[in-house]
Amino acid sequence: MKIVKTVKKFLLLFIKSFPIFWKSSKLYTTILLITVPLQGILPALSLWLAKGMIDELSTGVFTNLMIFFIFWLLASFLSSIISPIEMTFQGLLTDKLIYNINRQLMEKSSKLNDLYYFEDSNFYDNIQVIEQEAAWRPVNLMVFATSVIRNGISGISMLFLLTSFHPFISLIILISILPQAFVSYRLQREAFETMVDRSPDSRKLRYYSSVMLSKEHAKEVRLFNLSSFFINKYDQVYYKIHRDIKNVRYKQAIYSILLVLLGLIGIGFSFWWVIEQATHGIFTPGDILIFSSSILLARQSLSNMIEESSLLYDTLLYMEKFFNFLSLKPIVNSGTKKLNLQEGDYEITFNHVSFKYPKTDRYALSNIHLNIKRGEKIALVGENGAGKTTLIKLLTRFYHPTEGTIHINGVDISSYDIHSLREHISVVFQDFSKFNLTLRENIALGDLTKIDQEAEIWKAIKNSNLNQVLDQLPNKLEQMLGKIFNGGTDLSGGQWQKVALARAFLRDSPIVILDEPTASLDPRSEHEVFQSFIKLSKDKTVFLITHRLSSVKMADKIVVLKDGKIVEVGSHSELIKKQGYYFELYKLQAEKYGIE
Numbered sequence: 040m041k042i043v044k045t046v047k048k049f050l051l052l053f054i055k056s057f058p059i060f061w062k063s064s065k066l067y068t069t070i071l072l073i074t075v076p077l078q079g080i081l082p083a084l085s086l087w088l089a090k091g092m093i094d095e096l097s098t099g100v101f102t103n104l105m106i107f108f109i110f111w112l113l114a115s116f117l118s119s120i121i122s123p124i125e126m127t128f129q130g131l132l133t134d135k136l137i138y139n140i141n142r143q144l145m146e147k148s149s150k151l152n153d154l155y156y157f158e159d160s161n162f163y164d165n166i167q168v169i170e171q172e173a174a175w176r177p178v179n180l181m182v183f184a185t186s187v188i189r190n191g192i193s194g195i196s197m198l199f200l201l202t203s204f205h206p207f208i209s210l211i212i213l214i215s216i217l218p219q220a221f222v223s224y225r226l227q228r229e230a231f232e233t234m235v236d237r238s239p240d241s242r243k244l245r246y247y248s249s250v251m252l253s254k255e256h257a258k259e260v261r262l263f264n265l266s267s268f269f270i271n272k273y274d275q276v277y278y279k280i281h282r283d284i285k286n287v288r289y290k291q292a293i294y295s296i297l298l299v300l301l302g303l304i305g306i307g308f309s310f311w312w313v314i315e316q317a318t319h320g321i322f323t324p325g326d327i328l329i330f331s332s333s334i335l336l337a338r339q340s341l342s343n344m345i346e347e348s349s350l351l352y353d354t355l356l357y358m359e360k361f362f363n364f365l366s367l368k369p370i371v372n373s374g375t376k377k378l379n380l381q382e383g384d385y386e387i388t389f390n391h392v393s394f395k396y397p398k399t400d401r402y403a404l405s406n407i408h409l410n411i412k413r414g415e416k417i418a419l420v421g422e423n424g425a426g427k428t429t430l431i432k433l434l435t436r437f438y439h440p441t442e443g444t445i446h447i448n449g450v451d452i453s454s455y456d457i458h459s460l461r462e463h464i465s466v467v468f469q470d471f472s473k474f475n476l477t478l479r480e481n482i483a484l485g486d487l488t489k490i491d492q493e494a495e496i497w498k499a500i501k502n503s504n505l506n507q508v509l510d511q512l513p514n515k516l517e518q519m520l521g522k523i524f525n526g527g528t529d530l531s532g533g534q535w536q537k538v539a540l541a542r543a544f545l546r547d548s549p550i551v552i553l554d555e556p557t558a559s560l561d562p563r564s565e566h567e568v569f570q571s572f573i574k575l576s577k578d579k580t581v582f583l584i585t586h587r588l589s590s591v592k593m594a595d596k597i598v599v600l601k602d603g604k605i606v607e608v609g610s611h612s613e614l615i616k617k618q619g620y621y622f623e624l625y626k627l628q629a630e631k632y633g634i635e
């Protein structure tokens with residue numbers, strides 16, 4: 040039953056994948072739709088024509104000899120020239136397929152407004168697999184799909200040829216070949232799954248080798264001398280898998296030999312029958328020649344088809360992940376109202392907002408009630424995990440509150456067009472992005488309309504204190520940053536942070552959110568950046584998240600969070616006077632750093 044289910048799923052996915060070829064290129068797909076089946080049918084046709092010639096030669100009647108010969112020549116000619124044509128168009132279509140699949144993935148991702156899928160670890164694993172394998176899976180899809188079709192047609196046409204001897208012969212051949220082919224199919228699949236793809240152990244293998252090869256872990260692996268630890272772990276898992284596979288392979292080899300014998304009995308029986316008939320003059324020597332060739336080709340093609348369909352099936356399982364990704368619906372939907380905060384006063388209100396991350400039972404935020412006015416500088420403070428970043432994720436609509444609502448000017452933010460809302464906000468996240476682009480592009484991502492506005496870019500550079508960094512870059516604004524591309528320069532953590540701040544300055548939006556923007560900055564830079572923000576954001580609403588409490592003194596309102604709840608709100612002096620939780624946190628830091 041399992042096999043029926045698998046075959047059904049295989050066929051459905053195969054049919055579902057076909058439109059991607061068509062969408063990628065109608066012309067190349069049409070060419071392949073002609074050449075691939077032709078490639079499959081030509082061997083049987085050549086054999087049939089050869090049989091015609093031999094029959095005429097053995098009977099001495101030469102009426103159609105020339106015709107048979109010309110067509111045989113034509114078939115051989117076609118077979119030789121189709122191969123390079125097919126290879127060329129296969130290559131061209133593969134390129135288009137890779138482009139098309141990656142394009143669809145990117146477009147889909149741009150439509151997922153929120154972080155629900157990206158922060159769900161199970162789902163993210165899937166997204167990563169889709170992304171990493173998008174470069175080579177289409178090649179397999181192309182190669183195996185064409186090969187399965189070609190071998191399938193070739194095998195079936197050979198069986199037809201054999202049917203002309205006796206209808207039962209094809210059946211006997213099929214029955215004797217199929218078990219063997221299915222065994223090799225299973226062997227191929229099991230080995231593939233265990234070694235390369237989905238088993239938990241194979242994931243461990245990939246993880247251990249990636250630890251040794253990635254930049255992310257390079258420092259610690261070297262410093263703690265962890266190479267042999269990870270290589271040993273790799274070896275242990277490899278030998279475990281290898282042992283399992285070896286056993287599977289031995290078992291399968293024994294089955295294969297037994298089934299080959301069964302197949303040979305079928306073939307031997309049929310062949311003997313044909314020879315026997317030939318002794319009575321029913322079949323000619325030509326028939327025997329054709330019979331022996333077709334039986335071998337049928338066997339070869341059918342087992343190739345089945346073995347390669349196991350590899351195609353694996354690719355189709357990738358396509359299933361791809362289709363699943365394409366069918367995702369964003370959980371946060373855009374509203375339609377345009378937001379405009381450029382003129383006049385406005386208020387941002389958190390109305391008893393509570394939030395649980397998906398698949399968790401714990402409230403990351405509970406009953407948050409806050410009212411913020413235009414131009415206010417709000418500091419969000421609290422220990423790790425208190426809920427500061429989560430509050431920002433709700434305001435920026437990466438998630439939807441579980442309970443309560445967030446309003447801007449009395450309107451629920453879910454009613455606003457999501458892009459219009461986000462245009463009003465610039466955020467420097469603690470895990471901001473470091474783009475492998477030029478410095479100019481990195482800054483301009485804050486507002487791409489200003490990419491060529493030198494004055495604006497330079498203003499952002501000055502405000503974020505990036506001048507000194509710029510002086511060190513050989514190509515100045517056009518310097519490629521990051522290490523991925525040739526000529527790229529990596530920056531220090533603090534320098535990258537200044538680039539992210541420059542983006543925020545360039546964006547010049549009414550609401551500015553700085554989520555620990557100074558964690559990697561030295562005290563002088565931190566002081567200068569804050570000065571700039573205060574000076575330039577008179578009219579802006581600023582949310583500042585930081586653990587350095589000395590920096591939040593200048594905030595109008597300090598919101599102190601603990602375990603997802605607001606425990607205190609007030610100015611620095613009010614909260615110090617109150618001698619509560621904030622006072623405690625502040626005292627701890629003051630003692631540590633000698634702050635007044």
Ligand SMILES: Nc1ncnc2c1ncn2[C@@H]1O[C@H](COP(=O)(O)OP(=O)(O)OP(=O)(O)O)[C@@H](O)[C@H]1O
Binds near residue numbers: 158403425
């Ligand atoms: N994607 C997520 N899925 C599930 N839980 C999460 C997720 N992100 C954060 N949390 C949990 O929500 C709580 C609040 O996290 P949040 O990142 O808002 O804290 P924070 O105050 O910004 O902390 P920090 O100072 O360390 O940045 C924490 O308990 C955290 O473990």
